[in-house]
Amino acid sequence: MTHLSGFRSVRKLWTNIPYFELGPATSPVTFFLTVTRNQHRWFSVKTTSPANSKTMNLLVAKTRTLKKEDDNNRQVSSDHYFAAGAAKKRSYLNSSPEQQRDHAMPSVRGTIELPTTPLTSEAWDQLQAEFNGKGSFEDRVISQMLHNHSSIDVAKSLLAWVAAKNNGIVGYNLLVKYLYLCVSHKETSEVIDVYEILKAKYKCLESGANSILIRGLMHSDRWREALLLLEDIKKVMIPSKKNYDDCIRGALFHQDVSLAWSLYQELIGHNLTPLLETLKAFFDFGKNINDDHYSNKLLDILAYLRNNQLYPGEALAHSIKTWFESIPGKQWKGQFTTVQKSGHCSSCGRALESIHLSSEEYEFLKEKILRDVIDGGDQYKKTTPQELKRFENFVNSCPPFDIVIDGLNVAKMFPKSRESQALLSVVSQLAQQSLRLLVLGRKHMLRPSSRWKKEEMEQVRKQAYCFFADNISKDDPFLLYATLNSGNHCKFITQDLMRDHKACLPDAHTQRLFFKWQQGHQLAIMKCSQRSKLTFQHTLSYDTVVQTTGDSWHIPYDEDQVQRSSYEVPTKWLCLQRKTQAPALC
Numbered sequence: 001m002t003h004l005s006g007f008r009s010v011r012k013l014w015t016n017i018p019y020f021e022l023g024p025a026t027s028p029v030t031f032f033l034t035v036t037r038n039q040h041r042w043f044s045v046k047t048t049s050p051a052n053s054k055t056m057n058l059l060v061a062k063t064r065t066l067k068k069e070d071d072n073n074r075q076v077s078s079d080h081y082f083a084a085g086a087a088k089k090r091s092y093l094n095s096s097p098e099q100q101r102d103h104a105m106p107s108v109r110g111t112i113e114l115p116t117t118p119l120t121s122e123a124w125d126q127l128q129a130e131f132n133g134k135g136s137f138e139d140r141v142i143s144q145m146l147h148n149h150s151s152i153d154v155a156k157s158l159l160a161w162v163a164a165k166n167n168g169i170v171g172y173n174l175l176v177k178y179l180y181l182c183v184s185h186k187e188t189s190e191v192i193d194v195y196e197i198l199k200a201k202y203k204c205l206e207s208g209a210n211s212i213l214i215r216g217l218m219h220s221d222r223w224r225e226a227l228l229l230l231e232d233i234k235k236v237m238i239p240s241k242k243n244y245d246d247c248i249r250g251a252l253f254h255q256d257v258s259l260a261w262s263l264y265q266e267l268i269g270h271n272l273t274p275l276l277e278t279l280k281a282f283f284d285f286g287k288n289i290n291d292d293h294y295s296n297k298l299l300d301i302l303a304y305l306r307n308n309q310l311y312p313g314e315a316l317a318h319s320i321k322t323w324f325e326s327i328p329g330k331q332w333k334g335q336f337t338t339v340q341k342s343g344h345c346s347s348c349g350r351a352l353e354s355i356h357l358s359s360e361e362y363e364f365l366k367e368k369i370l371r372d373v374i375d376g377g378d379q380y381k382k383t384t385p386q387e388l389k390r391f392e393n394f395v396n397s398c399p400p401f402d403i404v405i406d407g408l409n410v411a412k413m414f415p416k417s418r419e420s421q422a423l424l425s426v427v428s429q430l431a432q433q434s435l436r437l438l439v440l441g442r443k444h445m446l447r448p449s450s451r452w453k454k455e456e457m458e459q460v461r462k463q464a465y466c467f468f469a470d471n472i473s474k475d476d477p478f479l480l481y482a483t484l485n486s487g488n489h490c491k492f493i494t495q496d497l498m499r500d501h502k503a504c505l506p507d508a509h510t511q512r513l514f515f516k517w518q519q520g521h522q523l524a525i526m527k528c529s530q531r532s533k534l535t536f537q538h539t540l541s542y543d544t545v546v547q548t549t550g551d552s553w554h555i556p557y558d559e560d561q562v563q564r565s566s567y568e569v570p571t572k573w574l575c576l577q578r579k580t581q582a583p584a585l586c
């Protein structure tokens, strides 16, 4: 019986080795493996196909996804259409009970009962005999060990067993996953041992293994070697934001501040969005140093968040608060708070920046939308030039509208009533408020049918301007055109989130303007019953963005428990105020 539980490190498992320098880099290198009771094994690393790094990345992605799904428990603290988590909630409420049940119970098929202590070879043999899943048993086991964060010793007993039955050969894939497990346990000496093995075998590792090694080495004394691995990655690709995160955090951990900032610059220079953890590391480090240059760099990070419409998570928000409060002599005080519907901070009472676009921003956005979304290169996919011309002429012959309605979308909002009846109900209620309406529809809506009653459509046409496009056209470009063309006061009604259009826009700046405009102009119907009075979710009057007045900061942030989609904004804020000095008494 081979008993393996006594091992402390891989160095004992794969001891030193006269064979290290033998063989060219492509042939398997064999390592000497000492096992207790003086048994000897040959352990080696097998060359691998490029698919392995893919598997690894998938694995990493998978563990992240699982983590996200765990975070399902969330609360929505605000009720506007773009509130964080609102879309998820809407889709959940609309799904069937079966779907909800599926959602609650992830499948457990194909999992293996993992051992909690190191196993003997016989025990591994037995476990393998019971395994009836697809693919390689050891791959499945090591993957599941990663997912379950199993102990190093258990993983090591698996590797020793594999080596024993394969003439000392352990596949690259298995070894890299083992490395990953060591890194996740922060077993630095173990990481360094595997690093030596890999370095001896390969002149150059693929980026997946390099990334894991960087993470493992950054907190060791040999952290500068991790920077060389980063250089290796740069030879073939742009390093990931996680690579930079590891290196920056390692540099800060070893007090090399200028290296940390230059890596940060490089990261931004590649147009990568830094991880929030990276930014947090800078703020955390900042509370121990009193240096204006460093402080200004942190304020630059806040400006970066603003310009890119990014939001800190809870952890970063806390770090930002702590850093502000730690600045000597400035007397900053932070509060976690919310913003009232009126746009005033609940903590300090200040008004936040308005959601409304300036006239320059408005003109700029209008120009871009008209050119890129509606009249862009692929206009034939959405409409024909003839129809576009007909629509332009129509819009220009009408006075500006107050509300533009996506007729088909609104008609389908009330599943229990006839489409034309639902549309008429919405139009009549808005018309009573003396609003100038435009209803956009399709030609088929005018053909009398059980869903579209002729009399009701005539009523709609009496109360609103109407434009009926060809049945093949997409209506939302028309919706955007008519709304933007009517001016900044004009709003539109659709439940469509128009992500496609946002994606069509040429750059991040224009996309942000579009999203800001959308938040301020899109009306979403809340009451889904046709008889009740029409109510809309309130539109935001303030802009959810990092902002400052010099002696105050307001920073929206994401709560850990709320999963926010890209078209939603956070509802929680960090309010920072400088306590003004009380006037001296005379």
Ligand SMILES: [Zn+2]
Binding pocket: 345, 346, 347, 348, 349, 350, 554, 575, 576
């Ligand atoms: Zn405030």
